Amino acid sequence: MTYRLDKITIRLKNDEAGINKINELFEDIVSGKIPLIHDSNGKLIEGISPISEYSNYESDETGNYDLSVIAADKEFIFHLEKLADEGVFKKYIAKGADVNEAAIKAWNQVWNDDEIQRTFDKDYESTVPDFLTKDGKAHCYLYIGI
Incomplete structure (x- = not known):
C-alpha cells in the first residue's frame, strides 16, 4: 500500500530554533522522508508542489505561528x-x-x-x-x- 500526506503542520517562532525546524522539515519533504510531494514508496508525484501556509498567528511575525506545508x-x-x-x-x-x-x-x-x-x-x-x-x-x- 502506498500513501501520501496532503499537509503537515508545525508550530514555531521566527528565531534560530524555528528556522532550523523549517530547514529540517523541507529537507525531509524534498528527500521524500515525509511523503508530501512523493508517495510512501519515494516516487515523486507529478503536478504537486509544496506551498507553505502561515496561520494561527499568536500576534504578529514576532510571535508563534503554524507553518503548514500543503501538497498543492x-x-x-x-x-x-x-x-x-x-x-x-x-x-x-x-x-x-x-x-x-x-x-x-x-x-x-x-x-x-x-x-x-x-x-x-x-x-x-x-x-x-x-x-x-x-x-x-x-x-x-x-x-x-x-
Missing part, C-alpha cells in the same frame, strides 16, 4: 492568484541564486513595506528551485493577507 496542485496556485487580483492578498516576487536567497529577498520586501496592513490570518509562500525555472534562478512568490 495548479488549481490552488490559480486560486491564490485570483485572490491576489481581488485584493485579498498582496503578492511579492523575488529571485535569487537559491531558494533561501529568493525567500529572504521576498520576506524583506514584506517587512520593509510600510504601506501594507497585514491581517496575520493566513499567508502563503511558493518557492521554486533554480533547476525548475527557465532563467536558472530560484523564485519566491509570497501572498500576504491584507
Whole structure:
C-alpha cells in the first residue's frame, strides 16, 4: 500500500530554533522522508508542489505561528492568484541564486513595506528551485493577507 500526506503542520517562532525546524522539515519533504510531494514508496508525484501556509498567528511575525506545508496542485496556485487580483492578498516576487536567497529577498520586501496592513490570518509562500525555472534562478512568490 502506498500513501501520501496532503499537509503537515508545525508550530514555531521566527528565531534560530524555528528556522532550523523549517530547514529540517523541507529537507525531509524534498528527500521524500515525509511523503508530501512523493508517495510512501519515494516516487515523486507529478503536478504537486509544496506551498507553505502561515496561520494561527499568536500576534504578529514576532510571535508563534503554524507553518503548514500543503501538497498543492495548479488549481490552488490559480486560486491564490485570483485572490491576489481581488485584493485579498498582496503578492511579492523575488529571485535569487537559491531558494533561501529568493525567500529572504521576498520576506524583506514584506517587512520593509510600510504601506501594507497585514491581517496575520493566513499567508502563503511558493518557492521554486533554480533547476525548475527557465532563467536558472530560484523564485519566491509570497501572498500576504491584507
